[in-house]
Amino acid sequence: MDTLRYIAYRLLQAVPVLLGVSIITFTLMAATPGDPVRLLVGDRASAETIALIRDRYGLDEPVLVQYFTYLKNLLAGDLGASLRYRVPVSQLIAQHYPVTLFLVVYTVVLTLPPVIALAVWSARRQNGPADQVIRLLGVLGLAVPVFWLALLFARFFGVTLGWFPVSGFGDTLPDHFLHLFLPALSTSIWVVPILVRTLRAALLEEMGRDYVLTGQSKGLGDRQIFRSHIFPNSVLPTLNLFAVIVAYLLGGSVIVETVYAVPGMGKLMVDSILARDYFVVQGATLVFALTTIFVMLAVDLLSALIDPRVTP
């Protein structure tokens, strides 16, 4: 029951956060110079046509009035309509969001096994040759820009070897896995080193603690100490960092989605900002914020599950 109350409380907390996000996004978009209507109707449109459309979409109202209209619709569950496509924002999000979510989860799935394997291996043989190599590769992985790596992967695995598609999302589930493999791998290569470093450091710190010595003196095996004490205690800091990274991946999807022409939220966001498609940017930001809130909540709940000392 406590957990449920905690979840409800956290979700309640999310309301002012979302409101704040919406105010900031709305103000920033309104303050960004550039006319959505011109981009909508093409360069040849006459001033009269532009004025007509501005009026039709309520774009000549004061910003405050526009915001309250927006908020009123939002409370009624209406995210508004895209200025460009004249379709509901919710339809655009429903079309693009699953793609990015798939990509993020896929990246996470590709990321976790190597992170755990490499960090454990590296920590248990501290300063050995394997540790050195893993650390060196980690620095390399961090230093290589994601877009460049993505471009190389696309050219090599996609064009030269022809193993993987270099664009799109596909139609069926196996298709999705195939199409998003290179994008997920490119992102993963950048995330793995960060997490390996954190987990390795945490493992080393825990390995030097007194309870390890106590356990050993009582005749517990090294393996058992590692599995049931050191590892769970080390995971928490990494898990928190991981939550931040997942939130970042949502926003960072822009890069890989561009290089691999993946029709996800990153692409929708950038295109909408460039086209000043106000309501789409607004809606997408809210969805990103909401996702981040959920990921954070999930990590907190998971932490409590792993470590009884953490109370939700």
Add this chain to the structure above:
Amino acid sequence: MTPRKIIPAAAALMLSTTVLSAQDAIRIASPNKVTVLDPIVSAAGGNIEAYGQLYARLLRRGADGALEPGLAESWEISEDGLTYTFEMRDAKFSDGSPITAEDAAFSLTRVAKDEASAYPAGFAPIKEVTAVDEDTLQITLEHPSAPMLSNLEIFNAGIVSKDDVDARGVEGAFASDPVTSGPYMVEDWKPNDRITLTANPNFWREGLPKIQKVELIEVSDDNARATMAMAGEIDVNRSVPWAQVEEVNATEGVSVALEPSTVMYLVLPNHDKAPFDDLNVRKAAAMALDRAAITEAVTRGNAEVANSTFSNALNYHDASLQPPAYDPAAARKLLEDNGLTGTEINMMITPSFEQLATLLKAQWDAVGFKTTVERVDAGLWWSKLAEGDYQVTVNWYYNETEDPDLAVRWALCDTCGSDSYYTNYHNEEVNRLTDEALRELDDDKRAELYSRIQQITLDELAQIPLYYAPFSIAYADRVKGLTLTPALQWTLEEAELTAD
């Protein structure tokens, strides 16, 4: 099978199924997106290309570019050039209902008179469009208009179904599955990603189109499109950057075609603001530019240096004219003599003009200007341009037909709606000649009038022409007979796909 082989094997299997099922589908990737399906509300690139597939016009263009009967079987023009009478052919919309003169009257009235019509310039002389009977359409004009027939072929003159618009309303009829008169209809539209078209079974040209399905995919990143083309995931890359032409040509199964266009790149000075309101400054700026070298550097020799304020693909383009020749010493002297040395220039550009801007700045600074480059995104660029809030900028434009009327209206005439491409260039005589040339039906006289316009605008440097660029489009070898016409229309209805 070892794991090392499973991945490529599985991948190959899936790829092969995609390729097999794609035999009847052509995939065209373009940086331009389709945003709206109503042919009158947008004059933006991606939409224009899609409208051509969805809506047929009264006239069409043959392979040689000549006007041919389209939905109109024949036509007559009255002696005074004021009444056009069209005999409609027996054709059907995609939903099987007949295309009548009433539909044509409805569609053309919309594009000419509706306040939401984004680009009515070509139809301004129209007084009235009426359906005389089921098959006869009559257009009456306020005054003669030489390019009227060719304007009736441009993208927004597509015929839409009046009954459907009456039944579903404008928003509903064009939302996602419009009733179409062209070779294709919409199968599925995923905004901001792709639109899938399927052949219209009721298209009036029998046996066409030959390709069953068309996917217009929007991919903004140049590199992504190039990779997709090389990996065989698309059949057509709408826009190959000059720097990638060689690489794409070196790829097996793909080649780049340079197709004629009316696209011209130019420097746009703001005539309303210092320093470009001064002819001496414009002259010095023009003489400072080695336009041949710029064209060579930017387009790798794929474009032609521009000589006029008209595209060389337009009728009446005067090849004998030349803007001031490259002469940095004379440019420097002109600035010195007029006390203009050190004049500060602010050049506003969008990211796609980074390279060009670097070259312009270097050459302008070399003769005594002090150039700063202001980088803005397309949204801000258009706002600032339309408000006249800039000193100088660069861009391109194209013309919908081979007749120069619309180009002149857009770029050189300041009373025709767009303030001479928002440069605020003003010349009474040019405005008068524009109108005169529109009404003049004699070819030789029109040639003279347009030659005069070119002469004046070049003397006054209304704009500084840079180069005439062809379309650079990559096609997979299996695509036959597809081109993009100068009017931004794919010739998809006659194109074919051959087996690999």
